[in-house]
Amino acid sequence: MIRKVKSHPTQDEPLLFEISSPGKKGYQLPDLDVPVIDPEVALGVSSVRKEIEHFPEVSEVEVIRHFTRLSTWNYAIDLGLYPLGSCTMKYNPRVNELVARTEGLAWAHPYQPETVSQGVMEIAAALESALAEITGMDAVTLQPAAGAHGEMTGILLVRAALEKQGNPRKKILCPDSAHGTNPATAQMVGYEVVNIKSNDLGMVDVATLDAAVDEDVAALMLTNPNTVGVFEQDIARIAGILHDKGAMLYMDGANMNALCGVARPGDFGVDVMHLNLHKTFSTPHGGGGPGSGAVAMKSHLEPYAPVPRLKKENDKWTWDYHRPDSIGRVRAFYGNFGVLVRALAYIMAHGGPGLRNATMDAILNANYIRKALEPYYELPYKSPAMHEVVFSDDKQVALGVKTGDIAKRLIDYGFHPYTVSFPLIIHGALMIEPTETESKGELDLFIDAMQSIAKEVEEDSELVKTAPHTTRTSRVDEVTAARKPIVRWKP
Amino acid sequence: MRYLPKSPSERQQMLEAIGVSSIDDLVAQLPEDVRLKNPLNLPPGKSEFEIVDYFKARGAECANGYASFLGAGVYNHYRPVVADVLVQRSEFLTSYTPYQAEISQGHLTQIFEFQSMICQLTGMEVANASMYDGSSAVPEAAMMAVRITKRSQTLVAKSVHPEYREVLSTYAKYQGMPVTEFGYDSQTGRIDLDDLKSKINDDTASVIIQSPNFFGCVEELEAVAELAQSKGALLIYVFAEAVSLGILAPPVQADIVAGELQSFAISPSYGGPFAGIIATKEKYIRQIPGRLVGETKDSRGNRAFCLTLSTREQHIRREKATSNICTNQALIALVATIYLSIYGKEGLRELAIQNLSKAHYLASKLERRFEAPFFNEFVAKASDVAAVNEQLLEKKIIGGLDLGRFYPELAGNVLLCATEMSKKADMDTVIEALGGRA
């Protein structure tokens, strides 16, 4: 019945500290070609440590085995479908890893002279212009380290521009379907957050918005397509309402992979937005980062962009630090350059027409899943789906099974779960985003699994509620972990 | 296209299953005036060969194979092969944040080891799973101190990395957190305690110092910790050169440690991606930003790990969260973990002593600007830094940082760094260029 089960055969592996033994070595340093210095003499006795207490001592072989064994306890996109809605787990092309390791790029020091940095600066400039074209915006900064960091940068731009006009204003509007980072960001930039209720199509209600926008509103932070996977039909009117009152439209670009080559935020009234290069542009998530949160803006916000800015002078790239209206620095150096290399390699591989094809396949895959699962799971918002589809556990809750249980059971079928319980406007959400890099065969397996679980809920709900059953680690006691936190190893 | 695994007939079957006739029908819901009329103005897709070629050509335009004496927050350390091999394991590289603990024990276990090793290195009791980098860890630590003390002012030493301070002021600007700088002693290069004394007051939430500081000088913690804490402020210890922790006394006097781990096998990569950390005392655990992994058991009673105390974070607490941080630098923290396990207890010390020895050889032949003890970086006097660096560049050597760039009063001085990678022959060339006593 279970067509795809992944077992976890790897033996137990102790912690590094537990395989440590004094005198084991995983390193060898070259002989010193200068006189050795006694640290106590050079630094003073009180500044020097005697030892790093309880620090591990292991051999190279054990290091390889240890981390390889640990790795087998992880699920990964390279193993199969990873349908985490909002997170865009698509294939991470391996050539991107190779080119990011190119010696002149990987070993470039941020303070090396510009004369020997033209290659890295050219890459950054090429990515800036590609992202400007894709988003339809006028300028791009690559400084922010991640999506939330990009949000902060974007809202700082809004604030700086409004302040220049004489009034930074007080409020940022966020739809109730927004990512948690949006309100958290607004707060960090000194704004009060006002939540806007979605309408029964899962979209921003224009009348509600109209009533909420006044001279105190600095911006609306909107994800489009939104977190329900629906394109905001009234986006042009929404932008109009904001602009009429002197407010701005910030777009959370987490779902830009649904728009590349199909529509451009710059063409529908967005003033500023961030892009998650680790989502839309395929750079690896690596267990939670690094990401990169490039920010694209219209020309009226460009004077406020973080320093430094790339500039061409006498046919050479140079960094421009003399920008009197800039919001300042958001990060040391020039952003997560290694991630930028990978994103550019991805854009080059697809090219202009290819990016549109990727978008269309992402939308095709989401709608294929939607159609196949609609008879089995409640679909609270019937609006046409873009790149993801959000069901609720309404039908299953009646039998005592919640979205979190279905998610855990999915693991037994060999898949990573979808996003559980988000967005918050859908009670018991199952947020499914397949991305374009899934074959029909893999989607069919996933659909089979989801349909099979729906039947199991009816026939044997305990089986689902106690899942997963096939993993090396069974359901984890998160309650005890939170009540009595143990966050480091002790001897 | 090689990243799109579908044949035309499979696409057709899927469209039929959905009940639409063409793929364009799938975006019919987009309002007409929103749809992109012309194709994106980008070149057509390229082959793998062409992509590799393009980046090789860009790499060749950079300082390929040069020796470097730049430090200033980014250090040139050897990267063991094993670290780069392991980090490319699919299961590490291509997984998401470990929210589903049952199929994420690999990352979770490793992060627990990472947190533990950061605690051992820093003498703290709790360390988070990583921040973006050192420059963003500093304002996050300052914000944390504001929450803990319920005070608003931050005092930061001028000898903290200049770009970290710039990032701090950007973050602090709209959070009602005035940031005041205090100076350094122009003789020793260490913080000016008297200046700090004159600026600290009952509204000071934290005092931020870096050690080794931007000039490479090792700070003395006792006095500053006593001063800060006697005023009810927290001491935040910042490090940018993590290898220093292999030999320097752990900053146990500090309340919060914020640092940059680039030195642990993370390639300079023109400034990122790196990984920052925040570590602190157990009593402040609920105010720490970012992800934390905790030990627990699974339903069969086996040891297991999971993300914990998530209620601090933005996806739950939204506008009341400790920070807006979501994505961190997990993969980079993994590289650091592997690096630390390769070097281990003895290796990290030996590595630190090699760095110390190389830098002291270089310094012994030059005229130092400051008197305080230093680790692998120091300030030397130079009549014309630009000319010296120009001359070195011709010999494929990148010279030190012209300090006048960040400290106008220190023009005519160069910040030099030597690591285990610095060869004596190259150092001698630098010494000669700077007119030292070879």
Place this chain on the structure above:
Amino acid sequence: MYPENFRYTKEHEWVLVEGDNGTIGITDHAQSELGDIVYVDLPKVGTRLSEGATMGSVESVKAVSDIYAPVSGEVVEVNEALATAPEKLNADPHGDAWLVKIRLSNPADVEKLLPAADYQTYIGA
């Protein structure tokens, strides 16, 4: 289930008033909605609470709920046991696991609160 001598809020707090003194807690309904409680954040002794304002929070693994002061007054005692044993809130929310004791600054506040029967109707019990 819901003691007659308590008064309740629509935010699911209860208060027991005896003269000028009050004891505040969260209701059984609240603890059951939250699930396993892992942390309780309470005001310090001496804090002045004002009716309807946030006085602390309770946390489960994946949710945080603010606690609102049902009445105004000064905190005179805090249930310290909850710091190390938050699970008590799941076991005995109307007894052992009270949150704080206060001295009421405006005893008339209590008149605005729901009696047990009305609260039960409100939560549909």
